[in-house]
Every structure is written in C-alpha cells, then in structure tokens.
Amino acid sequence: MHLSYLLLTAATRATGSSLRPPRQSSTTTLTVNLDTKYQTIDGFGFSEAFQRAYNIYNLAEPKRSEVIDLLFNTSTGAGFSIVRNGIGSSPNSSSDWMNTHLPQSPGAPSAMGNASYVWDGKDSGQLWVSQQAVKYGVKTFYGNAWSAPGFMKTNGRDSGGGNLCGVPGALACSSGDWRQAYADYLVKYIQFYEQSGINVTHIGFLNEPDMRDDVKNSTNYASMLSTGQQSADFIKILHPTLAKAGHSHVHIACCDATGWNIQRNMTSALVAAGAEDLVGVITSHTYTSPISGNTQPTTRKVWETECSDLSGGWSTAWYTTGSSGDGYTWANNIWTGLTSGNVSAYLWWVGTQDKETNRNNNEKLILVDGQNYYVSKRFWAFAQYSRTIRPGAVRVGVTDNTGLRTTAFVNLDGSVVVNVINTETEPAGLTIAGLKGKAANAWTTDANNDMTPSTTVSVGADGTVGGVKVPARGMVSFVVTV
Template sequence: MRIVVAAALLAVGAAPAPKLSEAWLTTGDGKQRLARVALTPPAPDALRIEIDPSQRFQTMVGFGAAITDASGILIAGMKPAPRAALMRDLFGTAPGQLGLGFTRLTIGASDFSPTHYSFDDMPPGQRDPELRRFSIQPNRADVLPVVKQALAINPRLVVMASPWSPPAWMKTGDSLIGGTLRPDAYTLYARYFVRYLQAYAAEGVAMRYLTIQNEPDFSPDSYPGMKWPAADRARFVGDHLGPALAAARIDTGILERDHNWDQLQQPLTALANPAAARFITGVAWHCYGGDVSAQAKFHAAHPDKETFFTECSGGGWRPGWQAGFSDTIRNLMIGSTRNWAKGVLLWNLALDPKAGPRKGGCDNCRGVVTIEPKTGAVTRNLEYYALGHLSRFVRPGAVRIASTTVEVDVETVAFRNPDKSTVALLYNVSSKAARNLSVRLDNRVIGLRLPAGAAITLRI
C-alpha cells in the first residue's frame, strides 16, 4: 500500500501562492527516507499549527556529528573516489547533500580510539613541565586530513573540541584512565589547551568552541576520563585557562558542562564564580540522563550565555527505526532546538559494523554512517536521515522562530533562513494514527497529512 502525503499552500483571500514550496518525508518504519512528496490541497479537518516569524529566538550554528579517531580512520582509509563522494554528501550544501555544518573533535583519545593517548605522553613517573613533547602527530594520518577535507567542502564548518583526559602525568594516579587533575598542574593544563588550539590553527583548523572535560561526572574504567567537580572546573577556567587564552589572543569560546541534562546545578555553580563567568561562553549538554527541558532552565538563568547540544549516540539500546528515529527527532532535532540549542551534534560520524575501531567503552554504539573497512561500503543509518531533516535545510545564521503545536501528538520547530525561506520540521508522535495538519505562516496555509511516526520538513 503506497503512503500518500498531502502538502500544499493555499492563499488566504487574494494572496498569491509562493513560487516554491517543498516537503520531504521520512516514515516511522524507514521505508521512505527524506523522500520528496507531492503538494495537494489541505484537508478540511486539519489540526492548526501557527508559525510566527515575529517571535525570534536563537541564531543557529549548525548540525553535525563528531569526527572521532574511529571516524577519521574509517573515512581516511577509503579509496579516494568513494571517500570524496561520501565527504561531499556529508558536508556539501548543494541540494540533496546532508549539509553538516558543525563537528566535534577529541583532544587526545576517547573510547573510540584504537589506542589510548594524549598529545604529550611520557613514560610512567616522568613529567614534561615545558611541554617539549607536545605534538598533534597522532591526528595527522586520519582525523586532521578528514577535518581539512570537510572544511574544503564547507568552509563555514564550525569545529569544536573536547578532551577525555589530560596527559597522564598531569593526573593523580599517572594514568589516562581514572584519577583527576593534580592541583599543581592547572597552569600546565591551560598551556596544553593553548598549544592544541595553536597547533590546529596552524593547520587551518580554527576551533570556535571547546570544553574542558567530556562528561566530568563520570570516571570510566576502560578508557580515558576523569571526574572534575564544577567548582574546580570554574577555578581552572577563571584563574588559568581563560587568562591563558586571552594572553595568547585566542578567541575560542569555552563551553561549560559537556554532560547530561540531569545536573543543571553544575553549570550554574560554575557560572557563580565571577572569574569563570567572564570566560564561559555557554553550556554544552548530552542526552544520556535527565530531560531536554534543562536547557531552557539554564537559558532562563543565563540568557546571555549560549546553549549547545554536543553528544548523543545511537545504538543497540534503541533498535529499529521506530525507537531510534523517534528519539532523535523528538529530543534532539526538535526538543534541543526548541530549548535554545544553537548547534546539535551526534556522537560518531562513522563507525564500522562492530562499533569500532575502539578501545573500551560502548560496544553497540551506532554512527551516523557505517563503513565496512574492507570494502568501503557505506550504510546511512537512521541518524543520517534524522539529521538531514534540519541540516539539509536550515542554513548557518538561521533564526529559530515560533511554531505553536496545538496537539500533543504533533511536535514542531521552525526556522527563518538568511534568504528569508522558512523551514518547519513536524513530527507525528503517534505510532498508530495519521494526522491532517494546517500549518499557517503569515497569510498562507500549508496543508499536509502526516503519517503515524513520520517526520516532514517543509521549506516555504
């Protein structure tokens, strides 16, 4: 049975219809994926949704995923022609390309690295207080060339970076795994960040943002990481990193938190430190605990600070399209942006069929794409299509505008692009019933039939 989706623009009174209006559909079962759908008149019983461009919220940076070591190794390992085709598809901004405009790098190893390393490793018991051994050499074979290729395709790509651990010799326990930053290493660690940012800038990769610790409430037992309380993070930023960046004339923004929605008090604690607040640009959130509404609560407390969503992974805990696509669309593409996120990042851009390469950590994570290393075959996963519902259409500099949902089964978000086009994403939460909708923008009405569990992007 063929699914029919109706979408059309009707003029109110004598107003002429727009010259171009388009709609793309992904069904909840994944049988149709960002499929162009025909325009037909709206149904008379449609539920009403209002889009109001006069109510303006955050200006968007972009959507994307992290170029981890695993992602870099897999993409760099492809043959030149298919690699170029994949990169154009992911980062290109022509019609039909994914249009990713935001990415995240790891400062040293994460769990998705085949070895555990920092950019200044020393033998056990030895230290390098002058950072003479500092080098980004571990990234030169894969991560760095992939990022540079992405920037060549999309020069407006925004890059951020996050560390999983300081060098082992800066930590209690002298290990990348566990421990915490030694009090006498705070100044050195700030210099380490400066060296990293300078080294990447010298390669033509300027970091727009960074965080100082990935998931600082979690100390993993099989890959680099550490706990770092909010008050101590604030002291590091206010007394060490912020002044070091200023002295080096580096304007990279510092984002606090970089962990789940369930600890709103932590970034509030960090910003209660006046010295840190001077240098903290905003806050970064992950999806693995709490509720997306924490973002709006933070924004209400600090409307002058930026909000970003910086990590969520698909995986075996959300098998199949119905669970995985629904969660990604509802919580991230709609939920996170409606709650003030200027940028939305998923976790690994690419993984292999065994959820690697990796050393420790998640053994059933899913990348935006899966690459078979022996053949170079690429599978575009449900996260690819969920991202595409906004990344293909919402351009850098777009502003989120008001979209009123009058029915609990339908969730929406809308944006006004710099070229004055309007983009709206609508999702039918119900897994059983299709809904007829009437989307109103200015003096125009857009009618559509939204299948159960489906998402539609409208560009007006």
C-alpha cells in the same frame, strides 16, 4: 563517551511513540509568528573521535567521497555544520587511542617552556575529516579533551578518572600544579590546527567529568574527574591564557556532563563561582538524564554535544514501537532539545563506526563494514533539521497542534524553515500561514523516504504554503522563501 560506557541508560525515547486517537480534521493550519524569537542556532554535528575518522579515510573512492558528501552536503546529505574533535591525551595510538601531542613529560610544570610537542599531522584521522568539512563551508570546530596527559593528573595516567593536579580539593601531586601547563597544552592544540588550515572555534577541557572510578568499566579510556567548582577554577586560568595567546575568539565549552541534570548542577556551580561570563557555551550529554522540559540555568548558549543509542543492535529502522535506535525517536528527541532545552546545537556521538566495535550497536549514524557503508534512519532524522536550519538561524514562534510537533526558524538568508513531526497514526494534511511566501520546498522522511523532495508543495496567492501531507509518524521540513 566511548566504548565500555554501556552501563548508562540508552538514549531518551520519544514520548510521541504511543498510539493516539486519529485527529478529527483532515487539514491543520500552522501559523508562524516571526515576532516571537528564541535561541540562535549554531548548528548540528557529530564526532569522529577515537580514530573513527579512519572508517571514512580507508574507504576506496568513490565511496570515501560519498560518505563525506552524505555528512556535509547541504543539498543531498545532512549538511552537518559542527565537527567535534577529540583532543588526544594517550601516550600512543594503540587500539583506538587518541595520541597526545605532548608524549613526554617535561618533568615539572616549570619546565613547560622546554616541552617537546609533537604534531603528527593526522590527529587520529580527525584533521583530514575537518579539512573535508571546510571544503563544504563548515566553520565550527569543537576541540574537546577527554583528559589531560597522564603526567598532569593525580592518578598518573590519562584513563581511569583522576583530577588535574592543582585544582582545589584534589589530591596533591608531588610533581606540582599543572593547571597552567594544561591551559598551554590546549592552546598548542589550537595552534597546530591553525597551522593545518582549521580554525578551532570552541575548546573544551572535560568530557563526562562526573564518571566516577567506582562505575564498573566506565573509564578504561581517557577520562578526567572534575566538579563544577573545580571546572570554574580552571576556566579562570584558561580564559586569560587564550587571550594572551591571541585566541580570545575561541569559546570555552563546559562541561560535557553525562546527563542534562548533572550538567545543570555543574552550570549552577560555574555561575556561583563567577565563571559563567568566561564560558562561551554550556555543553551537556543526555545519557544519564535527558532534556525534559528544563533549560540550563545560564545566560550563555547551550549545546547538546553527545547522544546515541548504546544498547540497541544496529538498525536502519525509522519506527519500531519507539525503539531508542529509531530515526523517529531521534527526530522527536531533537525537537525536545530545541524547544524544551533551547539548545543552540545538537550533536550525535560518532558519524561512522565499524561492525565489530561495541557489538555493532546504534552509536553510529553510518555503519562502515569493510568497503561498504550503510546509512541509518537516525542520520536522516538529523538531516531534516541540519540541512534546513542553517547556522545563525533564529527560532521563532509557531502554533502547535495535538499530534504535530513543530519548530520554525528564520535563516540568515531570510528563508523560513518549518519542521513538522506527525505523531499520529494517520497522515496529516496541513497549511502554513503567517508568511508572505513566494516559493517553497519540502522534504519528507519516514519508513519509505530519506529527505525525499515534495512534488506537490504549493504557495497560494496569499502566501500560504500547502499541498503536502505529513505521513503517519513521519516528518516533513519546509523551507519557504518570503
């Protein structure tokens, strides 16, 4: 996503925003079932593509370090564990373009051996953010190309859609078939990042490939069209290219469609074309259709890689009658992704953005205005999950209750995480059973709290966790040592 994509619907609204009768009992017992196992979590994250990274970099200290700390600190911030970087394709850095590392065409695909690659050591500011993330222990970096360079495409430019020259069903290109050249281009990106101390773990070659040229103002930024069948065709070239270059450990991601249902169709096409086993993760956005009770038709891991509220004006509210910019809305949306979509990762669009871009809407988690910054409640909704559920955690069973939305996970260190959203209009007392708890911590987020630690959480002699009430339309996350 980027800039003028305002015609698409705003982000999914939480279905728990309507009023419900108050619960009859004052205390609810949740029971965790460690024997019931679901997906493994890779993490939670964001992007700073299209030069958004400079919003952080240009802050004077100590505010620059404060924002980085907010994003990556696992004790006081969100503890994000995935960074999604845009792979540039534009000829220069005008406006907020992401410049390509191959600014000049070698003339023909056969001349790629003489290609003049250029690495500026900045990558639109994304390299610096990635280097800061590494200092906090982040290990998952997703390099995602919005488009191939224009000279590799049927329309001759990196914006406005067009297809990769050579894919089946695309217009013929007089310059030839650029599929292998594009695969080599992506490998070169991985190598540049390696040389700069960042190990790219996932590589994507498309972003919203279903955005047609006839959608007004939809693709005035880098974009490239592709069907599921065309994507499968390129994956069969990219996969052996990665292996030949010694990068078989890098997972191919596909296809970052605009919505969950469109991605389902593309996923089915990948499976039908025999490309599923070559893909590391299936990736989707949630703009044109949300995650709503259906999983992707695949055996591979699934990531939700981009979401935001594109229409609402900047808001730091937790709950305002279910607005699509509210923190409460996004706490519920993440819950839906984890439980209905079985996603292994959930990523927001951009971490930071300035006040002028897109009329200061809610597509950012943190507003950077000059030398000041402001944190939204959407950020703290993410933090409830991303700080407590760490990479490698496995989702396990937990009883649900009318008015409560719960998830439970076992982290690699053996700790058990229970996330609880109260959709009711009254506080909910609860206890957590099914664990032989030794110690527990809990954090609350609502209109008055931003991951505020509990001073009342307790563990009984039988290992039951209690002592905490979940505020009305609030959220509490527990981490229990067992």
